[in-house]
Amino acid sequence: MDYFDFKNGELYCEDCRVLDIEKEVGTPFYLYSAKTLERHFKAYEDALHGIPHLVCFAVKANSNLAVLRFLGELGAGADIVSGGELFRALKAGISPSRIVYSGVGKTGEEIKEALNSGVLMFNVESTGELEKIGEVSRTIGKAAPISFRVNPDVDPKTHPYISTGLEENKFGLPVDEARRAYEYASRNEEFLIRGISCHIGSQLTEVSPFVDALKRVLSLVDELEKKGIKIEYLDMGGGLGIKYDNESPPLPEEYVKALKTTIGSRDLKLILEPGRSICGNAGILVTKVLYKKKTPKKAFLVVDAAMNDLARPSLYKAFHEIVPVVEQDAKMSTFDVVGPICETGDFFARSRSLPEVNPGDLLAIRSAGAYGFTMSSNYNSRPRVAEVMVYGDKFKVVRRRETFDDLIRGETFFHE
Numbered sequence: 116m117d118y119f120d121f122k123n124g125e126l127y128c129e130d131c132r133v134l135d136i137e138k139e140v141g142t143p144f145y146l147y148s149a150k151t152l153e154r155h156f157k158a159y160e161d162a163l164h165g166i167p168h169l170v171c172f173a174v175k176a177n178s179n180l181a182v183l184r185f186l187g188e189l190g191a192g193a194d195i196v197s198g199g200e201l202f203r204a205l206k207a208g209i210s211p212s213r214i215v216y217s218g219v220g221k222t223g224e225e226i227k228e229a230l231n232s233g234v235l236m237f238n239v240e241s242t243g244e245l246e247k248i249g250e251v252s253r254t255i256g257k258a259a260p261i262s263f264r265v266n267p268d269v270d271p272k273t274h275p276y277i278s279t280g281l282e283e284n285k286f287g288l289p290v291d292e293a294r295r296a297y298e299y300a301s302r303n304e305e306f307l308i309r310g311i312s313c314h315i316g317s318q319l320t321e322v323s324p325f326v327d328a329l330k331r332v333l334s335l336v337d338e339l340e341k342k343g344i345k346i347e348y349l350d351m352g353g354g355l356g357i358k359y360d361n362e363s364p365p366l367p368e369e370y371v372k373a374l375k376t377t378i379g380s381r382d383l384k385l386i387l388e389p390g391r392s393i394c395g396n397a398g399i400l401v402t403k404v405l406y407k408k409k410t411p412k413k414a415f416l417v418v419d420a421a422m423n424d425l426a427r428p429s430l431y432k433a434f435h436e437i438v439p440v441v442e443q444d445a446k447m448s449t450f451d452v453v454g455p456i457c458e459t460g461d462f463f464a465r466s467r468s469l470p471e472v473n474p475g476d477l478l479a480i481r482s483a484g485a486y487g488f489t490m491s492s493n494y495n496s497r498p499r500v501a502e503v504m505v506y507g508d509k510f511k512v513v514r515r516r517e518t519f520d521d522l523i524r525g526e527t528f529f530h531e
């Protein structure tokens with residue numbers, strides 16, 4: 116459930132009228148609901164009540180500082196995958212002791228930065244990375260807290276681009292290799308074994324792949340325990356899906372219950388790294404209809420947002436619900452909703468039934484709070500849009516729209 120509702124035929128975010136926000140900010144803009152973020156975060160906290168745990172929000176889903184600060188103040192840690200995300204999480208006031216660092220390509224510099232800051236653990240994804248971490252650890256004279264990310268070879272039944280726990284995916288170590296890596300790391304004082312981790316994919320709509328993966332991870336935990344290698348943290352990654360269209364993904368409560376049952380009486384602290392299920396439905400992208408265009412074959416609504424602002428439909432053919440910000444009685448027609456970018460792939464919806472809106476009308480593209488702004492770019496030299504956060508009856512621009520000057524910052528005219 117989110118807090119984007121219609122009152123008297125107009126879309127509100129919490130107690131703010133979207134039309135009023137648009138008047139001040141202009142389109143396009145991302146709009147986030149703090150109350151929805153809180154509700155979704157608390158759903159995890161409630162589900163995990165009584166279990167030693169840490170919810171590390173996946174920064175890649177939404178890295179806006181206000182969002183991170185808000186979640187951090189509610190008690191969230193962070194799951195990061197780059198030096199930039201470390202910088203953001205720390206700037207937002209998240210304690211390094213609540214930060215886990217995942218990702219297959221951490222550079223020496225990034226590792227050094229994270230080790231110096233005191234992150235909770237590196238989720239190590241290859242033996243090459245382990246060597247690099249060892250090297251950095253020796254250089255700065257500080258043991259590195261690690262977990263190995265295990266690739267359990269489980270099909271998460273999601274879009275192939277966002278499936279990460281299959282043998283052919285680049286992520287994690289196969290179980291046998293992870294076992295050897297733990298044995299090696301346990302004999303070396305550069306490493307401090309803290310945990311084990313796993314993340315099998317994103318937008319999962321069933322619990323069973325998580326449970327299958329967990330069983331494989333737990334059998335390794337048990338084996339390691341017998342060898343005297345104690346695992347303190349079990350990090351099950353993120354991946355819980357949300358409703359974009361007609362999916363009915365499990366709620367955190369059902370998901371955590373299944374994990375808890377599978378873990379049984381083992382003495383483990385549970386880390387989860389949810390991204391989408393916290394912020395996905397806490398955000399919309401508001402855009403304006405520029406033109407209505409008819410060709411012999413199609414009717415298009417050309418809007419002022421584009422694939423550079425929200426890439427998911429173009430990249431994954433992802434469905435996002437689109438609604439007019441002011442409810443219309445007009446008859447329904449079938450439209451392609453497209454942006455101004457010079458690519459046929461620049462669309463938000465194809466053959467979508469929508470009321471006959473007009474140029475100047477606003478549309479809300481729903482479920483855009485995760486992997487929306489964070490995947491945006493300046494393609495076609497389009498300044499990135501503003502981000503606005505609603506807190507009850509107040510709203511705040513938490514990132515201003517980029518200017519043309521922002522576009523060329525750091526560039527020079529040297530051409531020889």
Ligand SMILES: Cc1ncc(COP(=O)(O)O)c(C=O)c1O
Nearest residue numbers: 173217317353354388389390391
């Ligand atoms: C390691 C890791 N953790 C957490 C996440 C967050 O996933 P989601 O947004 O699906 O919860 C991802 C992205 O899929 C990831 O790669």
Ligand SMILES: N[C@@H](CCCC[NH3+])C(=O)O
Nearest residue numbers: 175277317318427485486
């Ligand atoms: N970017 C993807 C999710 C990627 C998850 C990252 N491991 C999406 O928009 O659905």
